[in-house]
Amino acid sequence: MKVDFKKFVVKFDKVSKPEREEKFWPVFMVSLALFLMVSFGSDFIDFARAATSSVALSVTVSSTLSFSVDSGSKGFAALTAGTPQQATSMLYVTTNNATGYYTSINRASTTVTLSSGSETISDAPSGYNWTAPTATSTATGPSATWTYGTTKGLGFRVVVSASDIGSGASTTCGAATGWWGATDDGAAKFSGVSTSTSAQKIADCNFYNSGGTGQAVVFRLDVPVNQAGGTYTSSPITYTVLAN
Amino acid sequence: MKKNLIFLVFILIFAIFTLANGREFFNVAFANQGFTIFPAKLSIEVGKGSQYNGEINLTNAGDSDIVVLPDVQDILPTSGSSGFNYLPKAPGITTLVDWVQISKKPFALGINETKKIPFTIKIPADASAGSRFAVIFFATGAAGGQLSVSARTGTVVLLTIPGDFKQTGEITNFRGPGFVRDRNPIAFKFDFNNTGTVYFEPKGTIEVTSIFGKKMANIEVAGNVVLPTGMRTIEAVWPKPLWLLGIYKAHLAINVTGKGDIATKNLTFYALPLYPSLGALGIVIVLIMIAFYVKKNFKFTIAKKKSKSTSGQKDKSL
Numbered sequence: 001m002k003v004d005f006k007k008f009v010v011k012f013d014k015v016s017k018p019e020r021e022e023k024f025w026p027v028f029m030v031s032l033a034l035f036l037m038v039s040f041g042s043d044f045i046d047f048a049r050a051a052t053s054s055v056a057l058s059v060t061v062s063s064t065l066s067f068s069v070d071s072g073s074k075g076f077a078a079l080t081a082g083t084p085q086q087a088t089s090m091l092y093v094t095t096n097n098a099t100g101y102y103t104s105i106n107r108a109s110t111t112v113t114l115s116s117g118s119e120t121i122s123d124a125p126s127g128y129n130w131t132a133p134t135a136t137s138t139a140t141g142p143s144a145t146w147t148y149g150t151t152k153g154l155g156f157r158v159v160v161s162a163s164d165i166g167s168g169a170s171t172t173c174g175a176a177t178g179w180w181g182a183t184d185d186g187a188a189k190f191s192g193v194s195t196s197t198s199a200q201k202i203a204d205c206n207f208y209n210s211g212g213t214g215q216a217v218v219f220r221l222d223v224p225v226n227q228a229g230g231t232y233t234s235s236p237i238t239y240t241v242l243a244n
Numbered sequence: 245m246k247k248n249l250i251f252l253v254f255i256l257i258f259a260i261f262t263l264a265n266g267r268e269f270f271n272v273a274f275a276n277q278g279f280t281i282f283p284a285k286l287s288i289e290v291g292k293g294s295q296y297n298g299e300i301n302l303t304n305a306g307d308s309d310i311v312v313l314p315d316v317q318d319i320l321p322t323s324g325s326s327g328f329n330y331l332p333k334a335p336g337i338t339t340l341v342d343w344v345q346i347s348k349k350p351f352a353l354g355i356n357e358t359k360k361i362p363f364t365i366k367i368p369a370d371a372s373a374g375s376r377f378a379v380i381f382f383a384t385g386a387a388g389g390q391l392s393v394s395a396r397t398g399t400v401v402l403l404t405i406p407g408d409f410k411q412t413g414e415i416t417n418f419r420g421p422g423f424v425r426d427r428n429p430i431a432f433k434f435d436f437n438n439t440g441t442v443y444f445e446p447k448g449t450i451e452v453t454s455i456f457g458k459k460m461a462n463i464e465v466a467g468n469v470v471l472p473t474g475m476r477t478i479e480a481v482w483p484k485p486l487w488l489l490g491i492y493k494a495h496l497a498i499n500v501t502g503k504g505d506i507a508t509k510n511l512t513f514y515a516l517p518l519y520p521s522l523g524a525l526g527i528v529i530v531l532i533m534i535a536f537y538v539k540k541n542f543k544f545t546i547a548k549k550k551s552k553s554t555s556g557q558k559d560k561s562l
Binding site for chain 1: 276277278279280281282283284285303305306329330331379381383384386389390391392393394395396397398400466467468469479526530533534537540541542543544545546547548549
């Protein structure tokens with residue numbers, strides 16, 4: 001190839017090589033260039049765009065909150081000592097509050113949750129009764145794993161594994177694994193509904209989520225073999241949801 | 245025959261009535277129940293001897309008619325933490341519960357029905373300056389059954405009485421990523437201790453600058469309520485950072501209107517964009533290979549044209 005300038009002539013003369021070698025390098029380079037373009041091209045486009053300036057507008061929107069629970073009453077299947085039964089409450093929350101909301105639980109009276117006449121069922125499985133830790137949500141609370149056949153009483157926990165409970169809400173919002181266990185199987189931790197009538201925090205969903213969030217609260221019940229038979233009913237358990 | 249017919253009609257009417265009421269009972273007991281409330285949080289400043297007239301919009305968000313139980317309780321902060329308790333009335337001095345006037349009479353609310361609930365907060369002339377906290381609660385009535393459950397929400401009232409009060413705070417444990425290698429959101433956290441006598445919603449900014457002082461981002465710190473003597477861990481996120489390379493400083497400043505910055509803290513972090521660096525390295529390798537290939541396979545010559553004044557020819561080979 002020859003490029004003719006006014007005073008100079010630039011010449012490219014290809015050095016003759018065996019045919020195989022000539023084909024390898026152009027194909028390799030084009031392939032490598034294509035690979036790099038596909039892998040990093042979008043990043044470099046963003047990188048180049050990042051220098052553009054922007055203007056921010058601000059406005060204050062008052063907070064609103066919507067909270068509902070799936071049912072006003074939960075029932076356990078007939079209970080045989082040593083074989084725990086479970087019941088689950090589903091909580092749905094939507095709020096535009098920038099710092100989200102928190103969920104608390106309490107029972108209406110200072111007597112035990114489940115009773116039948118003068119007979120009662122313990123509110124302290126494994127000896128624990130829930131009081132929210134005062135430290136951050138990563139701190140452990142008064143809760144323990146449930147040992148089948150050994151742990152007795154009425155316990156509750158918040159589900160920590162992600163699953164959709166409808167309307168885009170997740171069961172996990174603000175459920176601390178330090179409080180309720182790293183998983184929902186053998187590591188799941190339970191505690192009793194507090195003996196205090198003061199509501200105790202069980203989840204802190206401290207961010208805005210446009211699609212709504214929620215929690216699933218699981219109650220587990222087992223009794224000792226000498227528990228008096230009969231139908232046990234509860235003092236009302238209240239879920240409270242307030243803006244952070 | 246006629247008597248039997250009347251008896252049959254009576255039984256039929258009784259059965260329909262029972263079924264209808266039974267269905268209603270079933271709905272109350274097992275249906276979805278809850279509220280939508282506006283406002284969910286109310287931050288107000290009311291002077292001594294003055295009053296505040298407000299209104300709460302409460303909507304039945306469940307799928308059955310409900311009876312609503314209103315209540316007002318004090319919020320009692322737990323020292324050194326973000327925790328607190330609700331109490332029907334905090335012990336000792338007069339509290340916000342004493343000043344909130346609202347009807348506590350239970351009322352019915354139909355499905356999707358909205359009720360405007362007026363309330364008044366009257367501040368005594370001899371009230372001390374500072375903050376008071378309360379929640380105006382609304383709860384569904386308990387449905388009964390084996391495990392009876394009710395839903396409760398409310399409007400959090402954060403009241404400040406102006407005067408001689410202390411609005412101070414401390415930032416501790418300001419933390420962030422030590423090393424950044426991609427463009428994922430960067431989260432900064434800090435603990436804010438309210439050392440004043442009024443509640444705090446620590447608002448401010450985290451300014452990220454490069455080692456050369458170039459401002460990279462101004463991250464807003466949203467207001468989280470921290471009650472007096474309380475502590476709260478607050479998070480601010482830089483949602484989509486630029487590609488960062490080098491050493492960066494994050495300067496956190498919490499401010500109060502009219503007082504400027506009342507608490508500041510700095511942290512340093514390092515960044516190396518992994519993918520762009522690999523990309524750049526790949527490009528350099530390709531350029532070297534191209535140069536090597538060209539050098540090996542092509543002869544590049546620049547020749548000066550012959551002119552009238554020049555008879556010779558100079559060649560320059562690369």
